[in-house]
Amino acid sequence: MIALSGALILRELMIKDFRDYLEGEREDRVYWVIADIEGTYEKYAGWKEDVLSEDAIRALMLGLEITIKDMDENIIMDTKKAISKLPPLMQRRIKAISEMRSSEGKGEFIPYPLFLGGKEIGYLGVKFLRPVKESVFIERSNTFLLISLFTLGGLAILLSIIFSRKLTSPLKRLDTAAKEISEGNLRSRVQPSGSDEIGSLSETFNRMAQYLEQQESLRKRLISNVAHELRTPLSAIRGELEGMIDGIIPTDKEHLQSLYEEINRLRYILEGIEELSRAESGALWLKKQNITLKPFLKNIIERFTKQVTDRGGALKLFCDEELVVPADPDRLGQIVINLLSNAIKATEEGGDIWVKAGKTHSEVFIDVSDTGSGIKEEDLPFIFERFYKASKGGLGLGLAVAKELTDAHGGRIEAKSEYGKGSSFTVFIPT
Numbered sequence: 001m002i003a004l005s006g007a008l009i010l011r012e013l014m015i016k017d018f019r020d021y022l023e024g025e026r027e028d029r030v031y032w033v034i035a036d037i038e039g040t041y042e043k044y045a046g047w048k049e050d051v052l053s054e055d056a057i058r059a060l061m062l063g064l065e066i067t068i069k070d071m072d073e074n075i076i077m078d079t080k081k082a083i084s085k086l087p088p089l090m091q092r093r094i095k096a097i098s099e100m101r102s103s104e105g106k107g108e109f110i111p112y113p114l115f116l117g118g119k120e121i122g123y124l125g126v127k128f129l130r131p132v133k134e135s136v137f138i139e140r141s142n143t144f145l146l147i148s149l150f151t152l153g154g155l156a157i158l159l160s161i162i163f164s165r166k167l168t169s170p171l172k173r174l175d176t177a178a179k180e181i182s183e184g185n186l187r188s189r190v191q192p193s194g195s196d197e198i199g200s201l202s203e204t205f206n207r208m209a210q211y212l213e214q215q216e217s218l219r220k221r222l223i224s225n226v227a228h229e230l231r232t233p234l235s236a237i238r239g240e241l242e243g244m245i246d247g248i249i250p251t252d253k254e255h256l257q258s259l260y261e262e263i264n265r266l267r268y269i270l271e272g273i274e275e276l277s278r279a280e281s282g283a284l285w286l287k288k289q290n291i292t293l294k295p296f297l298k299n300i301i302e303r304f305t306k307q308v309t310d311r312g313g314a315l316k317l318f319c320d321e322e323l324v325v326p327a328d329p330d331r332l333g334q335i336v337i338n339l340l341s342n343a344i345k346a347t348e349e350g351g352d353i354w355v356k357a358g359k360t361h362s363e364v365f366i367d368v369s370d371t372g373s374g375i376k377e378e379d380l381p382f383i384f385e386r387f388y389k390a391s392k393g394g395l396g397l398g399l400a401v402a403k404e405l406t407d408a409h410g411g412r413i414e415a416k417s418e419y420g421k422g423s424s425f426t427v428f429i430p431t
Helices: 002-044 050-059 079-084 088-098 132-182 195-244 252-280 293-309 329-348 398-408
Strands: 062-071 075-078 101-102 110-116 119-131 289-292 315-319 323-326 353-359 364-370 412-418 422-430
Touching: 002 050, 002 062, 002 110, 002 119, 002 132, 050 062, 050 075, 050 079, 062 079, 075 079, 075 289, 079 088, 101 132, 132 195, 252 398, 289 293, 293 315, 293 329, 293 353, 293 364, 323 329, 323 422, 329 353, 329 364, 329 398, 329 422, 398 412, 398 422
Parallel strands: 315 353
Antiparallel strands: 062 075, 062 119, 101 119, 110 119, 289 323, 353 364, 364 422, 412 422
16 A cells, blocks of 8 residues: 555656646747747837737647737737638648647636836737647546556555465464474474575474474483382382391391492482583582693593403503693593593493593693494484483483583583494583
C-alpha cells in the first residue's frame, strides 16, 4: 500500500509539473499575440481589421480564441469574425483544426490590456484552447496508472503471501520441533531450508538438539555407571558384614582392612563426581604460581614408575631443566595424574609411556603418550564429555575433569589416537 500510494503521489506531481509547463507556454503565446496586435496598431496608427484578422487566425493556430476590443468596449475583431473573412476552403481547414481543441473554463475570456507608448488602447480577451491529444494523454495516463495499480497491487499481494509463507514455514517447523523437544522427544529435527539466516538457525537448532540428545544419553549412562560402580563395593561390604554378623567371617584386622578398601572405592567414586561438579560450576579457585616443570613432573612420574616397570614397560620424561609454567600445582598435578592413569590402563604388558614438556610462542605444553590400545575414531570426538567411556571400567570422569581444569587455566587439551597403536594427550597452558 505504501509503494502504490507513492506511485499515486508521484503521478500527481508529474501531472502538476506537466500542466505548469503548458501554462507557462500558453502565457508566452498570449504575450506574442499582444506584441503582434500592439505592433499592428502602431504600424497603421489605429485598428486595421484585415491585419487583425490575420493576428486572430495566428492566435487560433497557437491555441487561443481571442476577442479585441477598443476603449469603448466595442468588438473590433474576434476569432469567429476572422474565420468568416477567409475563403471557404481555408475556413474548413481552420475549423477542422479548431475542433481538435477544447476550451478550458466555462467560456469566459480573460482580459489583457493593450498599451502603446504607455497609453491604454484597448483589451484583448483570451480563451485558452486545450489540444484534444493533451486530454487523451492525461486520460490514458490515468487508465494506465489504474491498470498498473491493480496489476502490481495484485502481484504484490500474491508475492507477499508466497514469500511470507516461505518465511514462516521453516519458523513453524522450528516451533513444532522446539515443542517436541520440550515434551521430551530429543530426536526431533528440522530440515534446513537454504543457506540464509533461517537455514543457519535450523542448522544451529539441529546441533543444539543433537547435543541435548547426547547429554541425555550420557545422563542415562551416568545413572547406569554410577549404579554399577556403587553396587560392587556396597555388595562386597554388605556380604562381609552379613558374614561377620552370622559369625562366618571373623572380625579380624584383615577383613576390616578389606571393608576399609571397599569404602575407599566408594569415596573415590563420590569424590570424582564432586570434583567434576565443582570444576564445571566454576567453584575452583586456582592458586597460580610459577612451577619449574621438570622436578614437578618427575615427582609425579615416580609414583607410577614401578607400576609400569613391573609390567615390562618404561615410563620416560623429556623436559628442559628451566621450563616454567604459571599454574596451580595441585590442579596441574591432577591433570597429569589423570592422563597418566588413563595411559597406564590403556597400555598392555610391555607397553611404553612417555611424558614430554616444551614451550611454543605463548604456551607451555605437556604431552602424555602411550603405545596402548588407542581410541576408536568414532569415540574420539566425545572422550572429553562427562561420563563418556570409550572402554570398560571407571566412570568416564578422568578426561572430563582434566578438560575442565585445563579450561580453568585458560588453556586447552587435545587428543590424537590411532586405534590399536596408542594415544597422545596434549595440555596447553598459556604463559
